[in-house]
Amino acid sequence: GENVEQHPSTLSxxxxxxxxxxxxxxxxxxNYFPWYKQELGKRPQLIIDIRSNVGxxxxxxxxxxxxxxxxxxxxxxxxxxxxxxxxxxxxxxISYGQNFVFGPGTRLxxxx
Amino acid sequence: xxxxxxxxxxxxxxxxxxxxxxCHQTENHRYMYWYRQDPGHGLRLIHYSYGVKDTDxxxxxxxxxxxxxxxxxxxxxxxxxxSSQTSVYFCAISLGTGAYEQYFGPGTRLxxx
Numbered sequence: 001g002e003n004v005e006q007h008p009s010t011l012s013x014x015x016x017x018x019x020x021x022x023x024x025x026x027x028x029x030x031n032y033f034p035w036y037k038q039e040l041g042k043r044p045q046l047i048i049d050i051r052s053n054v055g056x057x058x059x060x061x062x063x064x065x066x067x068x069x070x071x072x073x074x075x076x077x078x079x080x081x082x083x084x085x086x087x088x089x090x091x092x093x094i095s096y097g098q099n100f101v102f103g104p105g106t107r108l109x110x111x112x
Numbered sequence: 113x114x115x116x117x118x119x120x121x122x123x124x125x126x127x128x129x130x131x132x133x134x135c136h137q138t139e140n141h142r143y144m145y146w147y148r149q150d151p152g153h154g155l156r157l158i159h160y161s162y163g164v165k166d167t168d169x170x171x172x173x174x175x176x177x178x179x180x181x182x183x184x185x186x187x188x189x190x191x192x193x194x195s196s197q198t199s200v201y202f203c204a205i206s207l208g209t210g211a212y213e214q215y216f217g218p219g220t221r222l223x224x225x
Contacts, residue, residue, distance in 0.1 A: 043202065046215065099157055100145075102156070
C-alpha cells in the first residue's frame with residue numbers, strides 16, 4: 001500500500017523567512033495531494049491541494065509543488081507569520097472518496 | 113466546518129467496556145471516514161463509508177466496527193475498549209461528485225483507563 005514520508009518533523013524559522021516541508025510517496029498511482037494545517041487542540045484544516053496533472057499551485061503565501069517522476073511534493077510558505085505556527089500534514093490519495101494516507105506531520109514554529 | 117459534529121467531545125472509559133462515538137453531518141455527503149490521531153503517526157484511517165449501509169475497513173480497523181443507517185450519521189464502536197485505543201478520533205466527510213477534499217469534524221478525545 002501507499003506510504004507517505006514527511007520531513008522535517010520539526011522546523012523553526014524566523015518571522016518573515018520561508019518554510020519548506022517535503023513529502024515523498026510510494027505509489028505512482030496516487031493522484032491527489034492535500035496539505036492540512038492543525039493548530040493545537042483543533043481539527044486539521046485543508047489549506048491547499050494539488051492534483052497529478054498540475055506541477056505547481058499557489059494561494060497567496062503558500063504554494064505546493066509536485067514532482068511525479070521523483071514521487072515527492074512540497075509545501076512552501078513565504079513571509080512566515082506567528083499564526084503559521086502549527087502542525088502540517090501532507091497526504092496522498094489514489095482514487096476519489098477512498099483512502100488518504102497521511103504523513104506523520106511537521107511541527108512548524110515561527111519565532112518572532 | 114462543512115456541518116460536521118462529533119459526540120461526545122471527551123470521554124473517559126474503563127478497559128473492557130464498549131464505547132460508541134457519533135459523527136453527524138448536515139449536508140448529505142456520501143463519503144464519511146473515521147480516523148485516529150496519535151503522536152508520530154499522523155492520521156490513520158479506521159473505517160470509511162461510501163453510502164448508507166456501505167462501509168469498508170481502513171488501515172487500523174482491528175477492534176473497531178462502524179454502522180451507517182442514515183446518510184447523516186456514522187457511528188464508530190469500540191467493542192471492548194483497550195488502553196491502546198486511547199487517542200483522538202476524527203470524523204471526516206468528502207464533498208460531492210468530482211471533489212477530492214476531505215473536511216474534518218472537531219474530534220473526540222477518548223481515554224481508556
